[in-house]
Amino acid sequence: MPEQGAPIPTPFVPNPVFDGERVLAGQAVVVDGGRITEVVSPSSLPPDVPVVSEPGCTLMPGLIDIHMHFMRWMGPLFPAYGVTTVRDTGNPLGWVLPWRAEAPGRPWPRILCTGPLLDGPVPLHPHVSRACKDLDDAAAAVRETAAAGVDGIK
Secondary structure: OOOOOOOOOEEEEEEEEEOOOOEEOOOEEEEEOOEEEEEEOHHHOOOOOOOEEEEEEEEOOOEEEEEEOOOHHHOOHHHHOOEEEEEEOOOOHHHHHHHHHHHHHOOOOEEEEOOOEEEOOOOOOHHHEEEOOOHHHHHHHHHHHHHOOOOOOO
């Protein structure tokens, strides 16, 4: 039972539901606090719970683009195509971290990022790379990039 004043979980009945592995027909998806908490048979729901019926609409998990170089203009396009998370694989820290921080307040996907590409002394992609002249420089670049709060190193 939800606490008094707390949002009540809402069951949705789309047809079908894709759970990332298989297509399920005749299932209710319960959403609580903006998160899917369970997928159940509609007959198992209490009779007094209001159900949102969406026949003909497929419910599926958000898609993830795992290799891209985020640019500001792309932000609103991803959710329009079902992409809820992107992994930016190369942008300067001073540029991508502020955009990642703003993503939750914008109609954008969640942004996971690696910061710049850590490359050799002559980077192949200098606009999105950090040149590392030797092993010590590369180790320092990894430490500094990780300390900045990235989600991975490339």
